[in-house]
Amino acid sequence: MASYPNTMKRIIPFLIILGLTVSTTQAQRLAETDDELDKKVLAISLSGPQMAILEMKRDLNLSEEQLKQVELLHQERYQLMTEAELRQEDPIELQRTYREIQIQLDKVMAGILNDKQLKQFLELEGRQHVNMLTGKEEE
Secondary structure, eight states: OTHHHHHHHHHHHHHHHHHHHHHHHHHHHHHHHHHHHHHHHHHOOOOHHHHHHHHHHHHHTOOHHHHHHHHHHHHHHHHHHHHHHHHOOSHHHHHHHHHHHHHHHHHHHHHHSOHHHHHHHHHHHTOTTBOTTTSOBOO
């Protein structure tokens, strides 16, 4: 029985070294994968409106005509939001202005998209419960 503690003293450091080696190897593999992804993401230079348009085109299956209209609408939206940020100092008023811009966008989008696309658009925006006719959210 006296050899049991001595054996454990030898095995524990070996297990610790083995564990560190395995975790280090895994971390190095992840870094390589992340580096490749980072390179791809950094290679794409898109603005906020462009990224939103790409996502909408893919997820909503927009026609070419719809895509043109949505692109113009989103450019206008981001311009209005930028102007509002410059004019509004009060955060509450800025949020109200953002909300008004969003309501206007929703009403125009309702005229561009079909019902299925509109529903998907609102889900993408995280606003599934918006009533397009009144501009008020359903309770």
